[in-house]
Every structure is written in structure tokens, then in C-alpha cells.
Amino acid sequence: xxxxxxxxxxxxQKLEHQLADRADRARKRKRLTIAGSALGVxxxxxxxxxxxxxxxSDDSAxxxxxxxxxxxxxxEAKAKAATVNCTYRDGQKPADKxxxxxxGDAIPTTxxxxxxxxxxxxxxxxxxxxxxxxxxxxxxxxxxxxxxxKFYDNTECHRMTADDGLKVLQCGxxxxxxxxxxxxxxxxxxPTDQYAPEDPKAQExxxxxxxxxxxxxxxPGTNGSQFFLVYGDSKLPPQYTIFGKIDxxxxxxxxxxxxxxxxxxxxxxxxxxxxxVSIQSVDID
Numbered sequence: 001x002x003x004x005x006x007x008x009x010x011x012x013q014k015l016e017h018q019l020a021d022r023a024d025r026a027r028k029r030k031r032l033t034i035a036g037s038a039l040g041v042x043x044x045x046x047x048x049x050x051x052x053x054x055x056x057s058d059d060s061a062x063x064x065x066x067x068x069x070x071x072x073x074x075x076e077a078k079a080k081a082a083t084v085n086c087t088y089r090d091g092q093k094p095a096d097k098x099x100x101x102x103x104g105d106a107i108p109t110t111x112x113x114x115x116x117x118x119x120x121x122x123x124x125x126x127x128x129x130x131x132x133x134x135x136x137x138x139x140x141x142x143x144x145x146x147x148x149x150k151f152y153d154n155t156e157c158h159r160m161t162a163d164d165g166l167k168v169l170q171c172g173x174x175x176x177x178x179x180x181x182x183x184x185x186x187x188x189x190x191p192t193d194q195y196a197p198e199d200p201k202a203q204e205x206x207x208x209x210x211x212x213x214x215x216x217x218x219x220p221g222t223n224g225s226q227f228f229l230v231y232g233d234s235k236l237p238p239q240y241t242i243f244g245k246i247d248x249x250x251x252x253x254x255x256x257x258x259x260x261x262x263x264x265x266x267x268x269x270x271x272x273x274x275x276x277v278s279i280q281s282v283d284i285d
Contacts, residue, residue: 008150035245049170053070070206071235074242075194077135082110086138088184091224095183097174102145107137116140118147118244122157123278127229129213129248136189136243139215139223143243146182147282157277160262163269167232169257170216171279172225183222188220191238205235211251213244232259 054137086104114134121270146152157171158178175178195202207213208230216226217240229246231254246254259275265271 025265042197048091070244071207074206075190075192078107086141091183091185095153096180099151099182100151101184102142107141109134109137117282119285121280125253127253129244130247131244136241138186139189139241139243144284152282154277155279159207160273161270164260165235167234168228168230170228172227185222185224189241203237204236208234208236211246212242215241
């Protein structure tokens with residue numbers, strides 16, 4: 001039978017392990033933060049910045065922690081009307097590169113308009129994109145509008161993450177700071193719109209698969225110009241609009257960019273690409 005001293009030692013050791021596990025979860029949550037702030041600071045970003053972030057309290061640590069066992073697949077999209085009207089609101093700060101809000105009346109979503117092909121040329125190589133207009137028409141419409149007005153030309157991809165549960169390259173800010181945007185904002189679409197606002201599953205991680213093209217944001221309804229490209233399966237709440245995918249034959253270019261690594265400027269596994277990654281042009285095929 002163990003003595004009192006042995007029991008106290010065992011209890012102390014268990015507590016130390018619990019504290020270490022808690023600290024490890026906190027570190028991982030910080031690495032998941034997708035925003036331009038320093039590590040350990042709660043990020044508060046204006047609605048139009050387009051910087052996306054994940055912040056969780058200690059009470060929700062277990063449900064927020066990306067985990068292969070916890071993350072579900074993205075839900076099946078519900079069919080939209082043949083045409084939709086999109087609302088683009090003025091942002092809280094002006095555009096960082098002169099651009100008008102897109103026209104949002106009667107956007108077609110079916111037939112030949114269900115998908116749109118685009119070509120993104122970067123200094124590291126070309127990326128073919130297939131935009132899903134059937135699932136996220138307002139997002140695709142905005143991306144097409146910005147692309148046609150050369151908003152993305154000669155802009156840097158300012159952020160890369162290399163965490164086990166989050167592997168993305170973030171682009172679309174003309175300032176390269178993580179705080180820039182087009183001067184307008186609009187609502188989330190797929191997969192956010194597949195959940196009722198009060199549904200707990202709306203905050204549970206799903207898998208954003210390798211090759212996914214999704215919007216960055218600073219909270220619900222704050223989409224602007226920033227987006228991210230997923231180079232490895234990632235676990236995120238379904239609060240980031242998926243509006244397309246990188247073509248399979250372009251994934252080697254994305255892998256090449258990922259292999260260049262990042263500088264951990266925002267904490268381990270989170271920083272700027274070690275070598276500049278710039279978008280030279282985006283053309284609609």
C-alpha cells in the first residue's frame with residue numbers, strides 16, 4: 001500500500017502533467033490564430049480587414065482543438081436558386097487599392113454558370129482555379145470583380161501556417177500587412193450557410209481539404225478580398241467560405257511554395273513565407 005508521501009508525489013506528478021497538457025493546448029490554439037497580431041494577444045480587427053482568426057476561451061479548449069477525430073467533413077451543400085442577389089456593404093475603412101463594389105443583382109448559379117475557371121500567375125508558378133459559383137455565388141462574384149479590376153495584381157501572399165492541423169497560404173491583401181481590404185464586406189456562404197446560427201456544429205471543426213480555396217475574414221459577415229489556399233488538410237470551424245479549389249495539376253506549385261517555409265514571425269508554425277510569394281495576375285478563363 002503506498003504511503004501518504006507516495007500518494008502526494010503521485011498527485012503532484014498528475015497535476016504537473018495536466019498543467020503541461022493545458023499549456024500545450026494553449027500553444028496550439030495560439031498557432032491556429034489567423035490574424036496579424038502578435039502571439040498571445042486577443043485580436044480585434046475591423047470588419048473590413050479580411051484577416052481571419054480563431055479565438056477561443058479556455059473553457060472551450062477541447063472543442064476548439066483541431067483533431068482528426070473531432071473534425072467532420074464539410075456538409076453537403078443545399079441547392080441555391082437559379083439566380084441570387086448579393087449585398088456588398090461599405091466597410092469600416094476605405095479600400096487599400098481603388099476599386100468599386102461589385103454589382104450583385106441576379107447572379108446566375110446553374111448550368112454553365114455553376115463553375116468558373118480562373119488562372120492565377122504567381123512568381124513561384126501558375127495556379128489553375130475552379131470557382132464554385134453554385135455554392136458561393138456572392139463570393140465568386142466578388143473575386144471575379146476584383147480580379148477583372150486588377151486588384152490582386154502585384155500583391156504579396158503575406159501569411160503561411162505550417163501547423164499539423166492548419167496548412168494554408170493567405171493572400172489578397174494589397175498592403176501585404178494582413179490588415180488590408182477592398183473597402184466593402186459581405187456575408188459568409190458555404191459551408192457557414194448550411195448551419196442554423198444557434199447550431200453548435202457551426203463552431204465544430206470540419207476538414208478544409210487540400211486544394212481548397214476559401215475566404216479569410218475577421219468574423220461573420222466580414223469577407224473582403226483576402227483568401228487562403230489550403231496545401232494540406234486543415235481543421236477549422238465552418239466559418240470560412242469555400243468558393244473554389246486549386247486544380248490538381250497546380251498543386252505541385254502550391255507544394256513548392258509550402259516547402260519554402262515561413263519565418264515563425266507570429267509564433268511557431270505561423271509567419272511570412274521565407275521567400276516572397278506574389279500574385280502577378282488573376283485572369284478569368
